[in-house]
Amino acid sequence: AQKITQTQPGMFVQEKEAVTLDCTYDTSDPSYGLFWYKQPSSGEMIFLIYQGSYDQQNATEGRYSLNFQKARKSANLVISASQLGDSAMYFCAMREVSTGGGNKLTFGTGTQLKVEL
């Protein structure tokens, strides 16, 4: 079963509008971390925002905020005031403990965001 689900393969938004990218996750671990990364066409994964499972408040980083609904196991990314430079692939990821005891990230399939004039 998929641990991270991103149901929107592609999204369009007009410049200066807000957009929400969906992410649901599945874990039985009470302690986990959720991340969003941006991947432009150049390929580099750029860290955007982090939410810990015990955090009481939703994370915010500039124009990015994370709408964390723990009971629904969702961690949606909200981008406010979209800019042309926001056009990229966006990945939701969850930190899990790997077999050797270290941390690994499990990624979703991504959402391609296109910002239009």
Add this chain to the structure above:
Amino acid sequence: ETGVTQSPTHLIKTRGQQVTLRCSSQSGHNTVSWYQQALGQGPQFIFQYYREEENGRGNFPPRFSGLQFPNYSSELNVNALELDDSALYLCASSLLAGVQETQYFGPGTRLLVL
């Protein structure tokens, strides 16, 4: 920019050959993780190194191996290359810190196997 560097940026190999990819971690970080990203997919965890020891491994065969050096830089070695090994290989560095560990990625190495 994260301060994580990878070399080379692009590489073309033929099936059966061996390849070594390199990664320099961000200053102050002690952990390096490697991921494989096939076209149109999310990255898949290969393995992680902490203090020069493998600290976790994903579902990849033994022909994928790695090293971490005392300065925390790392290498990914792939033997007996297969066509399906064609992918973007991403290195990420972090400071091992439990739940809040954030991995910062380099620009990646694009490998094409012919």
